[in-house]
Amino acid sequence: MDKSDIETIEIDLFVEAMARRHGYDFRHYAKASLRRRVAGMLDALGCTTVAEMLPLILHQPELLPSILSNLSVPVTEMFRDPPVFKALRTEVIPVLATYPRLNIWQAGCATGEEAYSLAILLAETGLLERSQIYATDINDAALAKAEEGIYPAEIITKYAESHRLAGGSLDLQSYFSMAYGFGKIDPAIRAHVSFAHHNLVADGVFCEVNMIVCRNVMIYFDTLLQNRVLDLFGQSLVRNGFLCLGSRENVAFAAAGRQFATVNKILRIYKKTGGEA
Numbered sequence: 001m002d003k004s005d006i007e008t009i010e011i012d013l014f015v016e017a018m019a020r021r022h023g024y025d026f027r028h029y030a031k032a033s034l035r036r037r038v039a040g041m042l043d044a045l046g047c048t049t050v051a052e053m054l055p056l057i058l059h060q061p062e063l064l065p066s067i068l069s070n071l072s073v074p075v076t077e078m079f080r081d082p083p084v085f086k087a088l089r090t091e092v093i094p095v096l097a098t099y100p101r102l103n104i105w106q107a108g109c110a111t112g113e114e115a116y117s118l119a120i121l122l123a124e125t126g127l128l129e130r131s132q133i134y135a136t137d138i139n140d141a142a143l144a145k146a147e148e149g150i151y152p153a154e155i156i157t158k159y160a161e162s163h164r165l166a167g168g169s170l171d172l173q174s175y176f177s178m179a180y181g182f183g184k185i186d187p188a189i190r191a192h193v194s195f196a197h198h199n200l201v202a203d204g205v206f207c208e209v210n211m212i213v214c215r216n217v218m219i220y221f222d223t224l225l226q227n228r229v230l231d232l233f234g235q236s237l238v239r240n241g242f243l244c245l246g247s248r249e250n251v252a253f254a255a256a257g258r259q260f261a262t263v264n265k266i267l268r269i270y271k272k273t274g275g276e277a
């Protein structure tokens, strides 16, 4: 048995301990990335092997938030992949505009940049007042940052180009109050975004949402879990509701994907048709 076989046993024990002790089930996360995340935690916890982490997981429940934070990859940007936001503006917003009220679920929101980008898009197309965005994640540290809505001025400047490429007309900084090198999101935008802890592996449906945006989250899941999540999305969406996935994700590999029709194949935008899952 070589070192890598032993690491596989340790990762299995880690996953088992997280599920049975804390109710967080990582069994269906893609193995390679889970292994990297767990290895990256060793130093922070003062351990040299994953096996040494097990007593901490079992006997120190106060470490759970930091373990969950380390397992999640809260990398995000405002207007990430600008053509996607441009397609939402031209292909999806005109349909959403026909509804009197809009509920939008943004799953895997990390530190909030994507949820605020959606809110800005809705503001620019005149739909924000009738909209509520529910932005969810399992990483409470990331959610706390998202709640604050404060970002360094230099990254807001960097995101301004993506906003422009996404079809934004106003200067992105105008949606923030800038002071001391930071920008705080405008309360008028903030009021339409609610952040909450929600685990796509274990938690239930959201009712009657008109659009779900879940990008760069399912790439961390195996096909079984992708199927569960697509099923959850299908149950949460209204008929003809939209689903927007990340550039490396799609609905084709899962049986639950059959209830979606393609709106924009390249940009991974789909629509719930109500077909058999």
Ligand SMILES: C[S@@+](CC[C@H](N)C(=O)[O-])C[C@H]1O[C@@H](n2cnc3c(N)ncnc32)[C@H](O)[C@@H]1O
Residues within 6 Å of the ligand: 072, 073, 074, 075, 076, 077, 080, 107, 108, 109, 110, 111, 114, 136, 137, 138, 139, 142, 198, 199, 200, 201, 214, 215, 216, 217, 220, 246
């Ligand atoms: C790479 S970020 C994507 C952020 C954003 N959607 C984007 O594309 O810029 C992935 C996020 O998914 C979250 N995540 C991972 N597993 C999750 C789960 N089971 N339920 C909810 N969120 C999860 C992570 O905590 C992380 O914040």
